[in-house]
Amino acid sequence: MKILVFNSGSSSLKFQLFEMPENKVIIKGLAERIGEKQGKFKIGDWEVNKPLPTHKEALELLTDYLLDSDNQIIKDKKEIFAIGHRVVHGGKGFMQPTLVNAEVKDKIKELFSLAPLHNPANLIGIETAEQIFPKAKQVAIFDTAFHHTIPTVNNKYAIPQKFYDEGIQKYGFHGISHQYVSREAIRKLGKENAKIITLHLGNGASATAVVNGKSFDTSMGFGPMNGLVMGTRSGDIDQSIIFYLLDKMGYSSEDVQLILNKKSGMMALAGSNDLRDIEQRASQGDATAILALDMYANVIKKYIGSYAAQMGGLDALVFTAGIGENSDVIRRLVTKDMSFFGISIDVEKNSCPKDYQGDISGNTNTKVWVIPTNEELEIAVQSYELLH
Numbered sequence: 122m123k124i125l126v127f128n129s130g131s132s133s134l135k136f137q138l139f140e141m142p143e144n145k146v147i148i149k150g151l152a153e154r155i156g157e158k159q160g161k162f163k164i165g166d167w168e169v170n171k172p173l174p175t176h177k178e179a180l181e182l183l184t185d186y187l188l189d190s191d192n193q194i195i196k197d198k199k200e201i202f203a204i205g206h207r208v209v210h211g212g213k214g215f216m217q218p219t220l221v222n223a224e225v226k227d228k229i230k231e232l233f234s235l236a237p238l239h240n241p242a243n244l245i246g247i248e249t250a251e252q253i254f255p256k257a258k259q260v261a262i263f264d265t266a267f268h269h270t271i272p273t274v275n276n277k278y279a280i281p282q283k284f285y286d287e288g289i290q291k292y293g294f295h296g297i298s299h300q301y302v303s304r305e306a307i308r309k310l311g312k313e314n315a316k317i318i319t320l321h322l323g324n325g326a327s328a329t330a331v332v333n334g335k336s337f338d339t340s341m342g343f344g345p346m347n348g349l350v351m352g353t354r355s356g357d358i359d360q361s362i363i364f365y366l367l368d369k370m371g372y373s374s375e376d377v378q379l380i381l382n383k384k385s386g387m388m389a390l391a392g393s394n395d396l397r398d399i400e401q402r403a404s405q406g407d408a409t410a411i412l413a414l415d416m417y418a419n420v421i422k423k424y425i426g427s428y429a430a431q432m433g434g435l436d437a438l439v440f441t442a443g444i445g446e447n448s449d450v451i452r453r454l455v456t457k458d459m460s461f462f463g464i465s466i467d468v469e470k471n472s473c474p475k476d477y478q479g480d481i482s483g484n485t486n487t488k489v490w491v492i493p494t495n496e497e498l499e500i501a502v503q504s505y506e507l508l509h
């Protein structure tokens with residue numbers, strides 16, 4: 122069964138075609154700069170540079186490629202059985218992979234206010250896919266869904282009840298990634314009822330506590346700015362700063378959004394959101410870069426401590442996404458001086474985790490793993506499980 126996976130942004134579309142249930146990737150590619158003067162469409166080495174006014178033109182190029190007899194992928198569009206779409210916000214209602222119909226699309230629209238940057242783009246992806254692949258089943262896989270198991274003790278804020286009743290609560294994000302890597306960790310441990318912390322450290326970053334395969338707490342909240350220090354987002358700050366900026370310093374609410382979302386985090390601390398640059402400067406003794414890395418790692422340590430305390434133990438700590446998978450420096454700083462806590466890493470394994478199947482654990486009890494995330498595969502698997 123052929124399943125396409127779409128991750129649509131407002132000006133981009135990433136896609137992969139899988140043969141399921143073999144989990145085999147047939148092609149993967151992306152369209153960028155949709156709606157701009159010059160667009161770019163890429164599958165493997167094949168690249169087209171031309172205007173892509175909307176997502177539709179990108180999908181038409183994809184269809185041409187799939188049907189091209191030289192590529193021998195499909196003979197008829199009907200062979201694409203399903204399309205799995207990443208949808209960032211599922212609110213309180215969407216807890217499972219969901220077959221898309223008119224009602225589901227209306228509900229995704231209702232959630233625009235909770236995810237104004239993502240849900241509209243995700244819906245464009247769905248509606249365009251419906252036009253171009255009318256016979257395929259469309260499935261929505263929500264980034265928030267994995268976190269619906271977070272108990273009230275962790276998803277409720279200590280603010281008046283009426284706000285909770287109106288849906289102001291912790292939703293959490295990166296759920297597809299946390300679910301994928303925590304499942305892999307459970308498989309490696311061979312223990313269903315494990316206590317795990319997964320660290321998704323990309324441009325956006327979040328930590329999740331997973332108990333019995335279910336999300337128990339996560340560091341992002343009602344929106345994606347909370348928690349860890351990120352590429353350009355502040356992570357946790359004292360709320361009074363927001364009112365000070367608004368009321369005393371004359372910034373508008375849009376300004377504050379922009380500051381906390383795009384101008385904070387590592388960008389603010391070290392002038393870049395590319396961790397490779399910051400590591401390079403730190404290695405040359407740049408004090409600003411060293412402090413930024415220490416702050417980044419320190420917040421993660423705080424979350425590890427609080428989650429292990431809440432769960433009453435920790436079987437495995439998992440690093441994933443761009444930074445988690447590639448930065449031995451961050452992994453070393455995060456796990457430094459934590460052997461009292463059962464966490465340590467092996468320096469040699471940490472510098473080359475692939476050689477050790479991602480196991481970088483030292484000689485303490487908690488397993489420490491580097492597990493590459495694969496959100497596209499997770500979407501394909503969940504779509505397949507829903508439909509077959």
Ligand code: ADP
Nearest residue numbers: 322323324325394395396397442443444447448
């Ligand atoms: P996104 O959230 O955009 O998907 P990624 O998961 O691709 O982000 O992660 C991007 C981050 O990963 C950037 O900060 C980048 O500098 C960092 N990164 C990528 N490769 C390396 C590397 N080899 N060493 C350190 N950091 C890396």
